[in-house]
Amino acid sequence: MDALRVALAQINPTVGDFEGNVTRILNEIARARAAEAALVVFPELSVCGYPPEDLLLRPRFLSDSRQAMERVAAGCEGITAVVGFADPADGKVYNAAAVVRDGRIEYVYHKIELPNYGVFDEKRYFSPGEECRLFQVDGVPVAVTVCEDVWVQNGAAERCAAGGAAPLVVNISASPFHAGKLAEREEVLAGFAERTGATVCYVNLVGGQDELVFDGGSLIVGPGGKVLARAARFEEGLLVVDLDRAGGGLTGEIPSPPPEFDRVEEVYRALVLGTGDYVRKNRFESVVIGLSGGIDSALTTAVAVDALGPDRVKGVTMPSRYSSEETRSDAERLAQNLDIPLITVPVERIFTAYLDELREPFGPGDPGVAAENIQARIRGNILMALSNRFGWLVLTTGNKSEMSVGYCTLYGDMAGGFAVLKDVPKTVVYDLSKHVNKKSGREVIPPGTLNRDPTAELRENQKDEDSLIPYEALDPVLRGYVEEDKAPDEIAAGGYDPQVVADVVRMVDRSEYKRRQAPPGVKITPKAFGRDRRLPMTNRYQAGRLDEPPKEKL
């Protein structure tokens, strides 16, 4: 046969589940062998899941990882497999790719370029490898690389493969999703393929792990930099292709391309996969969501139903004296549209009991935001009580805009196990909600929910815009400050009122302590709250303050 048949095994392992992951890998090896592939490739750290974080500091975890890798090797006959694992060797730990065949580990490559930025902490755990060697598959020289290795121009991997030395370069990856990331990856891989003249088999992880979603979308990139084949995104799959042995790219039948997703749809799929995997991998039977009649809880519920099915989603409506007839009926309509049960627990009597008991300690005067927060926290308590009673996971409904400026109540609407929209700006919440209705061809999310001015309904006639500027103006300012690390004057230079920018920046800074206690949520932007953005709570930094003369004489 003139072609080299290669299988890209885009799997969804679970962190720490060595037994389950080994089984999954061996199953895919068997499928690839049945498809007569000569080589099957798995994502980065497939054996232990990615990222294992400080599990990598435990000696037993590392020896278990090595042992699991050996078990994979023992089950690998009649095909060559490249499998990612954590490799303890020579008193160090490596992010490794094993080349296995004939029942044994033939060669172990150690990742050379270790990312230590954004959500990555690989220098905390791994020592860098030093050498990129070729191995042969049916007479074809193949270079194996791990993720970041091909993102660094003129790195060791590139030098190893250059000049036709390796017609085929395998890259095993665990590349987390954010909107638009696929195009970045394609550009990087195209550049690498062009510079080396190699065909690149890029295998990405798929699945959710805490705040990260790996979107799959494995690729074959030809020596000219053109994408020759694609695996599906947001789902597992085995992509089998025939490569020209001389390095000319694909030959034979071209696999039919998977569906392409626009920006809104890819974000929606990331939310569905990230939420579903958090629930499944943590073995929750069901989730529970407080339905306010507003758009955030509506979208969260739609995502949950898509991820888990209506039988595993429970709605709770918790009306107060400030709830309008419209929001209550929109909550009911949403539950009907999504075919989920709706539990009603009025908060009025409980709220009154709090106000009575706190009358004396509060003293005279309007308790203002203190009373608003009591209501939000009553609702948090009710949801958690149902969670404790029935084992349901509480999904919180706050969006990134609120989370940024602290327009949310700690232990109130922030109370729960997973925050589906944590990294979704409010303007994108609207885009996604309209998309949900468009996709389903009906008004799943009620028109009232979509069109009503956002309100927390914690006091009479409250609207978000009374406390905040309109979200259309807020979101770009937040993007500049939170995601792009710009100074306030740089943001204002983009056409925003300097006073508004200063106010927003102050709100973001002051809310750091709230975010530190927030549940995890799906990262969909280049910089999410959590591991991605690590700011001190105790922080008096104000950009530009040094320009004014100090108050005391020096």
Add this chain to the structure above:
Amino acid sequence: MDALRVALAQINPTVGDFEGNVTRILNEIARARAAEAALVVFPELSVCGYPPEDLLLRPRFLSDSRQAMERVAAGCEGITAVVGFADPADGKVYNAAAVVRDGRIEYVYHKIELPNYGVFDEKRYFSPGEECRLFQVDGVPVAVTVCEDVWVQNGAAERCAAGGAAPLVVNISASPFHAGKLAEREEVLAGFAERTGATVCYVNLVGGQDELVFDGGSLIVGPGGKVLARAARFEEGLLVVDLDRAGGGLTGEIPSPPPEFDRVEEVYRALVLGTGDYVRKNRFESVVIGLSGGIDSALTTAVAVDALGPDRVKGVTMPSRYSSEETRSDAERLAQNLDIPLITVPVERIFTAYLDELREPFGPGDPGVAAENIQARIRGNILMALSNRFGWLVLTTGNKSEMSVGYCTLYGDMAGGFAVLKDVPKTVVYDLSKHVNKKSGREVIPPGTLNRDPTAELRENQKDEDSLIPYEALDPVLRGYVEEDKAPDEIAAGGYDPQVVADVVRMVDRSEYKRRQAPPGVKITPKAFGRDRRLPMTNRYQAGRLDEPPKEKL
């Protein structure tokens, strides 16, 4: 004069407060000059505070850091100063020490060894320096190094200073406290001094920054490895000494040594400083604490009163149907002993309102832990309501043992801004409490509080030991698993029941999601929860599980 007078300026900067920090540094420069010192040395990153975390990713923060450093230089006449700052240079960022005199920056050293383990993420931000050069102070060659540089044997700093090349080595540090850390530091510095034959001036930061406490305790270590002089711990200070110009160590008057602290007292002081600085640096006027009559809240209150004075500490008692007469009167006694007000807010009526509203959703049967948690969350809501009403910071009272096994209620007793005892095992809570009484010479913490079996009082006749093993047995198991990364069988090999160890390990693993939403607290052990220990929530790892044959056939 035959001696070189050196001043160690052990200061307490605030992260991001360039203006305040510059003022503080210039004041100490003036004091050192008035004391006729030739050299004054400040801690690591004094100009911007430590650790600035992702502020270091903001270009404006970096240029402000450089500008602040230049302002310090402009004010430095008639003395040489070594000052830590973040230095943006050549498109990179360095953890730097500037040597300044005659109004300008004369030399900038870039830290070579960047710690990226434990609480440290320095490779996320900094590029390593490449060279250690000597500078002259009054004709004496001095090597400047930053923290980790002297912790690495045979590193560049050591090679630079070796063989008498530098009779004086300056080490500017930001070394976080844990119990027993001082002895580790002394050992490292003694080894360095012995190997190089240099006298080492070690200047450590002092103060609290979120979860870290820097304990000061700056040192002069002579060429034989002997500690020649010490600065006080847990407070600012300017230690002025005369060094023999030929490198023989101290000469002239030896400063009187500061008080030494035993293990319990040093931990207590760390809690007081860490709590006080969190409150002060975040500009809270007062703190509020829920007093249960138990030992955790009693110790927390004692720490708060020592940190802030009784006028800034408010107690709240929130009795329920399960509160005993004894715990209520112990709470009152504690408040009297510490001279703080005690606000009473009964939770009974509110609790009844919740149970009534939840009767139908809960369905028949004992709601068990769901009802217990409702009470804990009512108390959390009340404390937060007082916080929102009056601007008080809620201090939570849970200890490390509870936090480890999840014997605490998210949004209930875990609700608050700062968790004083978060890293203090329950057995150490007892040691500290007895110490408080011993130090004050009276029973500040009531005998009933000290002697009663621990209870959460969330149901009839509840005791902690009904749900947990006794703390004397629990704490060593937790230390092995949480702090030492041991596998269960390794812990059991130390003489613990394997079943108990397995149960404890499972409880620790299952509570990861709670800890992720916990407030910060003072690190006092080698491995605290938070930045120090980064574990996935989604995690199916069970050590040793691979030893059993997998369930499915491979």
